[in-house]
Amino acid sequence: MNLNLLVISKMDPTDYVGFTFFVGCMAMMAASAFFFLSLNQFDKKWRTSVLVSGLITFIAAVHYFYMRDYWAAHTESPTFFRYVDWILTVPLMCVEFYLILKVAGAKTSLLWKMIGLSVVMLVTGYFGEAVFTEDAALWGAISGAAYFLIVYEIWFGNAKKLAVAAGGDVLKSHKILCWFILVGWAIYPIGYMMGTEGWYSSFMPSGGSIDVAYNIADAINKIGFGLVIYSLAVKKQEA
Ligand SMILES: *C/C=C(C)/C=C/C=C(C)/C=C/C1=C(C)CCCC1(C)C
Numbered sequence: 108m109n110l111n112l113l114v115i116s117k118m119d120p121t122d123y124v125g126f127t128f129f130v131g132c133m134a135m136m137a138a139s140a141f142f143f144l145s146l147n148q149f150d151k152k153w154r155t156s157v158l159v160s161g162l163i164t165f166i167a168a169v170h171y172f173y174m175r176d177y178w179a180a181h182t183e184s185p186t187f188f189r190y191v192d193w194i195l196t197v198p199l200m201c202v203e204f205y206l207i208l209k210v211a212g213a214k215t216s217l218l219w220k221m222i223g224l225s226v227v228m229l230v231t232g233y234f235g236e237a238v239f240t241e242d243a244a245l246w247g248a249i250s251g252a253a254y255f256l257i258v259y260e261i262w263f264g265n266a267k268k269l270a271v272a273a274g275g276d277v278l279k280s281h282k283i284l285c286w287f288i289l290v291g292w293a294i295y296p297i298g299y300m301m302g303t304e305g306w307y308s309s310f311m312p313s314g315g316s317i318d319v320a321y322n323i324a325d326a327i328n329k330i331g332f333g334l335v336i337y338s339l340a341v342k343k344q345e346a
Pocket residue numbers: 193196197228229231232233247248250251254292293295296299325328329
């Protein structure tokens with residue numbers, strides 16, 4: 108047995124990146140417990156949505172444990188684990204849009220369109236951040252175009268029309284989720300520009316803060332997003 112596994116690395120009090128990884132683990136775990144333990148109070152129709160909220164934070168929690176340890180061991184961005192987490196959780200967030208809009212007749216084509224765009228956004232982002240770093244600005248632009256199409260779809264496209272057709276609490280929640288995608292998700296391309304070289308480098312702060320940006324964004328987007336779904340389910344359940 109490798110005894111090194113039992114050694115807990117020291118935590119430098121000024122290591123704010125390590126700190127946000129640590130807090131991220133706990134927050135994602137607590138949120139997952141909250142969503143999973145609440146499942147019994149919902150009937151079938153809303154249970155799936157809350158279950159998916161819990162899966163998103165649970166998948167993130169597991170990746171945060173890996174990322175925290177990776178950072179502690181190498182003080183280097185755990186880019187690989189980061190993107191594996193995103194490629195699993197971001198499509199699940201697209202599933203959430205589809206699930207709440209199903210009442211208004213959302214078709215699976217909407218689901219696949221959103222999943223497709225999010226996969227393009229993340230794969231091209233990974234290329235720019237980890238594989239073809241000398242062309243980070245170009246890959247970032249392609250990724251940004253896919254992100255723009257997602258924003259367009261939910262703010263003005265078919266998803267928006269379905270939300271209006273559903274009306275009431277579904278429409279209200281859809282609007283809040285739209286803001287998450289426009290503002291909360293916008294933190295990621297800013298983090299990307301902080302951590303890569305490109306035309307933007309001269310006016311972006313650089314250094315280790317890319318992970319702090321991503322960690323704060325993840326907490327807002329995964330837990331906050333899940334709570335919006337949860338409270339919609341609670342309201343619908345009461346109605
Ligand atoms: C829980 C994780 C979430 C919600 C991750 C979202 C990630 C993004 C919206 C990433 C977007 C990017 C761009 C729009 C351009 C630069 C490359 C990315 C992948 C950082």
